[in-house]
Amino acid sequence: MAFAAGLVELQAETSCPVCLDYLRHPVTLDCGHNFCGSCIQQRWEDLRDIFPCPLCLHHCADRSPPRNTQLSHLVDIVKQLPGQRGPGQEEEPLCEKHSQGLTLLCEEDLELLCPRCRVCSDHQGHLLMPLGPAAARHRQKLKSFLELLKCQVEVAQAQCEMQISKSIELKWKMENHKEELGPEFKELLVFLKREQVAIDARMLAEEMVVGQRVTENKSQLLSHLSTLEDLLLEIPEKCLQADLDLLASVKTLHSRCEDLQPPGVFSCELQKESCPLPPHYLGLHNIIRTFQADLTLDPKKAHPGLLVSRDRKSVTMRAVPPELLRGAQGLLSYPRVQSGEGFEAGRHFWQVEVRGPGVWSLGVCNDSVCTKGLRSISLSPGSWQFQPSLWALGPETPEQIVRIGVFLDYELGELSFFDLNNRSFLYSFTDIFTGKLTPCFSFGTSSKSLTLSLLS
Numbered sequence: 001m002a003f004a005a006g007l008v009e010l011q012a013e014t015s016c017p018v019c020l021d022y023l024r025h026p027v028t029l030d031c032g033h034n035f036c037g038s039c040i041q042q043r044w045e046d047l048r049d050i051f052p053c054p055l056c057l058h059h060c061a062d063r064s065p066p067r068n069t070q071l072s073h074l075v076d077i078v079k080q081l082p083g084q085r086g087p088g089q090e091e092e093p094l095c096e097k098h099s100q101g102l103t104l105l106c107e108e109d110l111e112l113l114c115p116r117c118r119v120c121s122d123h124q125g126h127l128l129m130p131l132g133p134a135a136a137r138h139r140q141k142l143k144s145f146l147e148l149l150k151c152q153v154e155v156a157q158a159q160c161e162m163q164i165s166k167s168i169e170l171k172w173k174m175e176n177h178k179e180e181l182g183p184e185f186k187e188l189l190v191f192l193k194r195e196q197v198a199i200d201a202r203m204l205a206e207e208m209v210v211g212q213r214v215t216e217n218k219s220q221l222l223s224h225l226s227t228l229e230d231l232l233l234e235i236p237e238k239c240l241q242a243d244l245d246l247l248a249s250v251k252t253l254h255s256r257c258e259d260l261q262p263p264g265v266f267s268c269e270l271q272k273e274s275c276p277l278p279p280h281y282l283g284l285h286n287i288i289r290t291f292q293a294d295l296t297l298d299p300k301k302a303h304p305g306l307l308v309s310r311d312r313k314s315v316t317m318r319a320v321p322p323e324l325l326r327g328a329q330g331l332l333s334y335p336r337v338q339s340g341e342g343f344e345a346g347r348h349f350w351q352v353e354v355r356g357p358g359v360w361s362l363g364v365c366n367d368s369v370c371t372k373g374l375r376s377i378s379l380s381p382g383s384w385q386f387q388p389s390l391w392a393l394g395p396e397t398p399e400q401i402v403r404i405g406v407f408l409d410y411e412l413g414e415l416s417f418f419d420l421n422n423r424s425f426l427y428s429f430t431d432i433f434t435g436k437l438t439p440c441f442s443f444g445t446s447s448k449s450l451t452l453s454l455l456s
Contacts, residue, residue: 011078014071016039017054018040018054019036022075026067026075028065029060030065031053031055031058031060033054035054093112095114095116095117102114103131104128105128105130106123106126106127107128107129203273214268221263224260224262234253235257238253288351291347291349292349293349294456295341296312296339297337297339301340302336302337304335306318306335313453314452317335334443335442337441338365342436343408343437344437347409348407349405349406350406354404354453358443359443360442360450361388363383363386363406363415364384364440365384366434366435383440388417388419405417405420406418408437413432414430
């Protein structure tokens with residue numbers, strides 16, 4: 001037992017505290033601890049000036065400690081003892097072909113070889129390296145993967161964060177889209193309720209008219225039936241009378257039978273009601289996508305107090321002398337600008353953005369009434385204008401931005417306005433349109449800082 005314990009202690013003294021294997025090319029530090037030469041160099045690889053002992057942390061001044069030749073011989077002797085294995089290791093594997101220790105690595109096939117495998121035809125011409133240098137080389141190669149792997153980890157983390165950001169953005173967009181659809185659904189419910197009430201009223205009126213006519217026809221049929229029944233009773237009695245009495249009244253009886261006209265039977269066909277949806281209730285998004293019109297402003301049809309941009313997409317109210325705001329009769333006029341395009345049929349949608357506080361309106365007008373200066377900013381014959389600045393669009397501020405959508409259905413006779421800030425329906429004109437309709441925009445006389453832009 002004492003001998004076995006001594007062998008174990010001897011093994012511990014000849015083993016490296018770092019790799020726990022027999023010391024290879026052992027070196028002795030200033031503190032007296034022994035290590036494999038390659039193990040201590042790996043521990044000190046990235047250090048400068050100060051080189052601590054891995055066991056006691058004693059600072060060694062020399063990066064290349066002296067080799068301990070006597071200890072190296074002692075390790076060789078211990079390895080030759082029968083039945084001995086490496087400290088803390090299983091029995092070293094042997095070559096399956098030659099049953100010898102594996103001491104070489106084929107760098108091409110990355111296979112462990114024994115000395116006899118060196119002459120084997122399978123590995124002739126390949127680079128064969130001893131285990132120590134080969135392990136050091138591959139440790140260095142594996143360490144070179146660390147920076148690449150760290151970069152890949154950073155890229156993967158950035159991609160994950162990007163996907164998380166996209167997921168949050170997608171969720172926000174869906175929530176925003178739901179909020180945009182909410183007002184449209186509410187407006188659709190209001191429209192359906194209004195149509196239901198109107199259809200119920202028309203059907204009730206039709207029911208009353210048809211019911212009255214059916215009652216009158218029924219009375220006529222009952223009266224005719226009563227006349228027929230009376231004649232059926234009267235004729236047999238007349239036939240039993242004396243000749244003189246019969247012939248005296250036969251003329252009247254003949255007339256009553258021959259002139260008898262049955263009343264017509266009243267037949268009715270109820271008018272079939274339907275609930276057609278106006279185009280703007282099919283969805284504002286579909287309207288914008290399908291009927292978007294590309295408008296431009298016509299500088300030749302702009303009031304002198306309005307400055308049209310070079311691209312003819314925006315107009316600004318500028319300071320003008322009071323005399324330019326008065327017509328021939330001295331009445332106050334409102335600056336107006338028209339679009340260069342007009343419509344005589346079809347469905348069309350355009351968007352307007354207004355920045356700044358002030359009074360303004362927009363809509364369409366017939367060519368016959370579209371002039372550079374009108375005395376009214378509100379509705380007039382041949383002009384359909386809506387004044388969103390007086391609508392419930394929130395308090396006016398210098399930075400106020402209002403976006404209005406205008407939808408014209410020429411054949412249906414509807415001109416509708418939408419608040420694009422919250423995608424809600426504002427107002428609608430219903431009329432019979434004739435002639436060419438031109439989009440127009442008016443400004444109040446005090447709207448000195450207003451800028452109106454056409455959006456595509």
